[in-house]
Amino acid sequence: MESGIQKMEALLRLTALSMLVLTAFLVGFDSQRNVVFYIEKKASFQDLRALVGLVYIDSLAAAYNLLQLSCSSFSAWCKGRSLQSCTYVAWLRFVLDQAAVYVVFAGHLAATEHSLLVVTGEENFQWVKWCNKYTQFCFQIGGSLLCGFVSSVAMIFIASISAFNLFRLYFPTNFMHLKPKS
Template identity: 80%
Template structure:
């Protein structure tokens, strides 16, 4: 059963990495230029929206974190630490980092989505114009990247659930937060 869980976690991490890298690339390389009045060029880029710039950083760091976790899980057992203390601390560290990664990626995607909705609809009170009438390809590509980011968040939620399972199965079901005896 443990081997099946490890394979599922590795598969989920690989899919999360691919979705996070795809999100970062789609946002980071997205720009569109329009010529207005046959001599003025206007360019829309991800750098125009602060939330999209932060999304590129967040997804890149989350992909690197998942790649690091994937490579650490494939290390031999003697590299992971065999003492009782490290066997307790490492699952807790992994659980906390997986939880933090999920929350940060989801928050970054949600902030970028909120910012993108202002770009789609515009806001007359702030004199923000509707960009998507002029830069359609830019908006479609940002929408696709946000969808990839939310799929990555979903995969990372399952990863965090697996790390929670791996952590809490070390503890006794009858005594609160007492480690199970080694069998």
């Protein structure tokens, strides 16, 4: 069972890593030029601060997942070590995984909110709708946000696995086992 959990965690980390890298590349290289009233204008991810932040967040989260993948597996490290040192490492991984999930999910929500303002416009602030003029830009940002939410879901499952690995140290013999019928 432990080997299956490790394989699932590695698969989820690879999925999250690939989706985070894909999101960062799609957002980072997205731009479109358009001629408006004889003036060439360019729409870029740098025009929206939430998208700039999203590129940084996704890059850091991808590096974190790559680091976790490249480190030796948790249970292999714990063999032959004291329970206390394993508990410290499990708590560290749990807290870092939780923080990564929250930061990535918040970054994607902020970018989605900012992108929706670009799609719908806001008359009170005299913001125009960009997607009428820059359709390719908007479709690429939309696809990248979808990839980002897939990575967020994968990271939620990773955080659940790290929580399982942490709390089973407190109940090593019968954690998550059903009681037999009497």
